[in-house]
Amino acid sequence: MRLGNVVLSELDKLRTLPITVLTMAGTITVAAVIGAAQRRAAAPVDVVPYVQAGFLLLGILPVGNEYTGRQFRTSLIAVPARGLLAVGKTAAAVVALMLTAVAAAAVQYALDTEAEGIGRYVGMTAYLMVIGLLAYAIALLVRHLVPALVGALCLVLILSPLLAGLTEHARWLPDRAAAELYQPTDAALTGPLVAAAWIAVIGAVAIRRFHRSDG
Amino acid sequence: MITIDQVVKRRRSRTILDHVGFEARPGRVTAFLGPNGAGKSSTLRILLGLDHADSGTALFDGRPYRSLSDPLRTVGSMLEGSGAHRSRTARNHLAWVARSNGIPQRRIDEVLDEVGLTKDGKVRVAKYSLGMGQRLGIAAALLGEPEALVLDEPVNGLDPEGIRWIRGLLRGLADAGGTVLLSSHLMTEVADVADDLVVIAGGRIVTTGTVTDVTAGYGDLEEAFFALTGGTR
Numbered sequence: 251m252r253l254g255n256v257v258l259s260e261l262d263k264l265r266t267l268p269i270t271v272l273t274m275a276g277t278i279t280v281a282a283v284i285g286a287a288q289r290r291a292a293a294p295v296d297v298v299p300y301v302q303a304g305f306l307l308l309g310i311l312p313v314g315n316e317y318t319g320r321q322f323r324t325s326l327i328a329v330p331a332r333g334l335l336a337v338g339k340t341a342a343a344v345v346a347l348m349l350t351a352v353a354a355a356a357v358q359y360a361l362d363t364e365a366e367g368i369g370r371y372v373g374m375t376a377y378l379m380v381i382g383l384l385a386y387a388i389a390l391l392v393r394h395l396v397p398a399l400v401g402a403l404c405l406v407l408i409l410s411p412l413l414a415g416l417t418e419h420a421r422w423l424p425d426r427a428a429a430e431l432y433q434p435t436d437a438a439l440t441g442p443l444v445a446a447a448w449i450a451v452i453g454a455v456a457i458r459r460f461h462r463s464d465g
Numbered sequence: 466m467i468t469i470d471q472v473v474k475r476r477r478s479r480t481i482l483d484h485v486g487f488e489a490r491p492g493r494v495t496a497f498l499g500p501n502g503a504g505k506s507s508t509l510r511i512l513l514g515l516d517h518a519d520s521g522t523a524l525f526d527g528r529p530y531r532s533l534s535d536p537l538r539t540v541g542s543m544l545e546g547s548g549a550h551r552s553r554t555a556r557n558h559l560a561w562v563a564r565s566n567g568i569p570q571r572r573i574d575e576v577l578d579e580v581g582l583t584k585d586g587k588v589r590v591a592k593y594s595l596g597m598g599q600r601l602g603i604a605a606a607l608l609g610e611p612e613a614l615v616l617d618e619p620v621n622g623l624d625p626e627g628i629r630w631i632r633g634l635l636r637g638l639a640d641a642g643g644t645v646l647l648s649s650h651l652m653t654e655v656a657d658v659a660d661d662l663v664v665i666a667g668g669r670i671v672t673t674g675t676v677t678d679v680t681a682g683y684g685d686l687e688e689a690f691f692a693l694t695g696g697t698r
Contacts, residue, residue, distance in 0.1 A: 251534050252567065259565035266557035267550065315550055323515060324548035324558075324605070328565040330514040330531040464516040 256329055256338030260312070264346050270311050274350045277304030281354035285361030298374060298432070301354055302425075305378045306402045308350060309385030312343045314395030332461050340386070347382035351375045373432030380428040380445050381406065387449050390456035424448035466490055467512065467613060467646055472521035474507055480668060481507050484521070487663045487673050489646040491612075494639045496659035497648040500694055504668040505648040506544065509617050513542055525613055537566040541606030542615040546622075547598040548605070551591040555582060555601050558590065559608060568609050576604040581630070595622030603631070613644040620654050632658040652690045666694035 264270045284297045316322040329335040355375040359368065388405075389398040406425045413420035420426055422444060430441025467489040474482040482504050489495035499505050510516040512523040514530035525533065525540055533539050549558040559573045577583045580600040585593070593601065599622050606614060614635070620628050635658055639645045649655045662679045664672045671693045672679055676686065683689035 251565075255567045256565055259561045262557070262561035262564050263550075266553055266560070268552055319550055320546065320548045321550045323544060324562065325565075326515055327513055327542055327544075327548075328537060328562050330533070330536055464510075 251329065251331060251334060253334060253338060253341075256334055257341045259328070260338045260342035261345060263315070264312060264342055267311070267315060269315075270308070270346065273304055273308050273311065274346065277301050277308065277350055278353045278357060280304065282357045282361070285358045289361060289363060297354075297358055298377065298429075302378065302381050302406060303403065305347065305350070305382040306385040306406060307399065308347060309343065309382035310389040310395065310398045310402060312339055312346070312386065313389035313393065314398055317394050333457075336390075336457050336460055343386050344379075344383070347379050347386075348375075351378040351382070354378065370432055376442075377428050377431040380431065380442070380449070381425060383449050384424050384428075384445070384452070387452040387456055390460060391452055393459075466526055467495075467524070467615070467644055468527075469508065469512060469523045470521055472508065472511055472523055473519045474504075474511060474516065475519050482511070482518070483668045485665065485668070485670055486521070487670055489613075489644050489663075490661070491644045492639055492642050493660040494635050494645040494647070494658050495661045495663060496652075496655040497646060497663045497665065498652050498655070498690060499648075499650065499665035501650050503650075503665045503694070505650075505665060506617055507668075508665070509542075509544060509615060509646075509648060512615060513540075513544070515544075535566040535568075535609070537562070537568065537609035537611065539609070539611055540613045540615060541609060541611035542617075543599075543602035543606045543619060544617040546595075547590060547593070547601040549590045549598075549601060552589055554587050554589055555593070555604070556586040558601070559605060562605050563608050566609055572608050572610075576607045579607060579634075580604040596624055596627055599623055600627070603634075612642070614638055614646070616645075616647040618649055619647050620649065620651065628654060652686050656686045664690065664693050 281297055281301050284295060284300050288295045316325060325335060352375055355371045359371045385402040388402050392398040392401060410420065410423050410425050413423065414426065424445045427441040427444035470486045472482050472485040473480065485504065485508055497505055511518045512530065523529065530536060530540065556573060559576065560570065563570060563572055577586045580603050582597065582600055582604060585597065590598065590601065599619065603619065606616065619631055623631060635645050635647065647655065656676065659676060661675055662673065663670060664679065680686050680689045683692060
């Protein structure tokens with residue numbers, strides 16, 4: 251089997267499912283609306299909190315959709331080498347997340363009349379991709395759409411802000427760590443590495459489970 | 466040639482498949498019969514690499530399903546319905562399945578035509594009836610023009626015309642030299658099309674042979690089936 255075919259087929263799956271396309275378009279639209287509103291705002295608005303839910307959902311959909319119904323069985327019958335299937339699916343998820351993150355950041359940059367440089371927007375793109383990949387890894391581990399979505403949303407939108415108010419150790423949470431990608435900080439490298447470690451650990455446990463379990 | 470040998474599967478402390486073994490030969494339609502819960506689907510899931518066997522082997526021409534490259538070109542299969550996502554159209558479902566195995570996209574039109582879904586190809590699967598879902602599952606199985614076909618309860622949900630159609634399809638594939646293995650809990654519906662029978666009950670194979678062999682000594686296949694599987698009429 252060729253990896254190229256598996257990646258193309260996973261991209262087909264994403265492209266022909268209305269909810270994926272709607273999530274991508276919706277997220278970019280929100281970024282555009284916030285960008286336009288920002289031009290009239292007195293103080294700069296951080297768009298990330300508004301669009302990150304879209305990236306969480308987009309990260310979860312590639313795996314979540316497999317388990318809403320019996321599609322996963324079809325996937326395993328078409329691509330029985332599970333490692334290959336996992337790699338192909340991950341590659342397709344990265345492509346979808348990257349396209350959406352680049353579009354959302356580009357819209358912001360285009361609408362930002364006082365943009366100081368492109369650096370912050372590159373960082374924002376990277377942050378949004380990391381958030382999407384985190385959700386993807388959680389979905390691969392949990393293997394059900396709704397629990398994965400609830401878990402990821404709770405972590406990023408509730409638990410993380412809550413803990414941040416209580417302890418400075420909250421900076422070790424994956425989303426807080428990844429935020430250093432676009433927020434000014436002294437230790438620019440630690441955060442992204444911590445976030446990458448989170449994704450790697452969750453992803454490794456998930457892939458191990460993916461390999462061993464019965465379909 | 467499909468060869469299943471000494472397959473054992475346990476779930477917790479329960480043995481659901483107890484040294485299951487049989488063959489399905491090229492040029493013949495083999496019916497895998499048994500009551501619900503006898504172990505038919507469990508056997509087919511192991512054969513197709515979905516589940517792991519605790520011991521034993523299930524092979525296509527000597528190779529496990531998981532080691533086949535572009536498996537859909539060797540084995541076509543269907544387990545319980547279409548296996549398609551509800552909000553995708555039939556055509557889009559077949560498109561990704563074909564793409565994953567490098568099967569040309571023109572096959573989509575061909576199989577839709579073959580199963581009689583040409584005008585419903587752009588309809589979302591959520592709107593399909595049970596019988597249409599079954600036809601879509603068979604369309605996906607035929608995509609790679611495989612030499613072996615494995616179908617779990619293919620007549621489920623089909624109307625009499627559909628049952629007649631699938632019998633013709635299976636007969637045609639076997640006559641062309643293909644290996645056809647289908648499971649059913651409805652013996653009367655496969656009796657006319659099957660050459661060989663494999664009967665399973667309680668996770669064990671109770672008999673194998675041609676239809677004549679299996680029914681010898683009984684009034685008809687139905688009587689043989691109930692006697693062998695320990696059911697009551």
